[in-house]
Amino acid sequence: DRPEYAPLYAARAAFPGRTAPERRADLERAAQLDPGQWRYGRLLVEEMLRAKDPAGAVAVAVRYRTAFPENYILGLGLARAFLAAGRYRDADATLATLHIIPFEGSAEGHVAYREAKLMLAVDAMRGSRWDEAAELIAAAREWPERLGAGAPYPADVDTRCEELLEADLARRRGSDSETARAARERLGAWALQAGGVDGRVL
Numbered sequence: 001d002r003p004e005y006a007p008l009y010a011a012r013a014a015f016p017g018r019t020a021p022e023r024r025a026d027l028e029r030a031a032q033l034d035p036g037q038w039r040y041g042r043l044l045v046e047e048m049l050r051a052k053d054p055a056g057a058v059a060v061a062v063r064y065r066t067a068f069p070e071n072y073i074l075g076l077g078l079a080r081a082f083l084a085a086g087r088y089r090d091a092d093a094t095l096a097t098l099h100i101i102p103f104e105g106s107a108e109g110h111v112a113y114r115e116a117k118l119m120l121a122v123d124a125m126r127g128s129r130w131d132e133a134a135e136l137i138a139a140a141r142e143w144p145e146r147l148g149a150g151a152p153y154p155a156d157v158d159t160r161c162e163e164l165l166e167a168d169l170a171r172r173r174g175s176d177s178e179t180a181r182a183a184r185e186r187l188g189a190w191a192l193q194a195g196g197v198d199g200r201v202l
Helices: 006-013 020-033 038-050 054-067 072-084 088-095 108-126 130-140 160-173 177-193
Strands: none
Touching: 006 020, 006 038, 020 038, 038 054, 038 072, 054 072, 072 088, 072 108, 088 108, 108 130, 108 160, 130 160, 160 177
């Protein structure tokens, strides 16, 4: 543990057989030795998220995001940390500032965006803020290009969470049974297509 060479500790953290506390200690040591290297911060946030320490992940992610405000990778890490900590509004606000460079398989930004919108919709429904919930569910269906991934073919998009929330929202509002029925039918079609439950149970 004596060499003052950050890459040594970052590399050792990836060795097979290292325990979670050892990996974290190695990455913290690497970050301490070279605070100007943003990749150590990213690795440390990911390690903390794996260890179910969202508060620690948020603290580290905020520090690195502040030091490297233009780095969208760190911004996405901060959004993921906020999501893990249940801070959905902060996650949504962070994602609104990101411009992720597109690359093959770059769906992580959209996954975080959708989760933030849907969880905020759930919170709005708990507070009987029906119009806000409807707007958030509709927003969850969108695929902002600035998040690095374009919308796939409609047949490849899974919108079951949105359908379920829309059906529940219509039921709670008690004013749009047709919307609720249509959403239940779409959910039933999904279930039958998957070969799972009988769509009538919905």
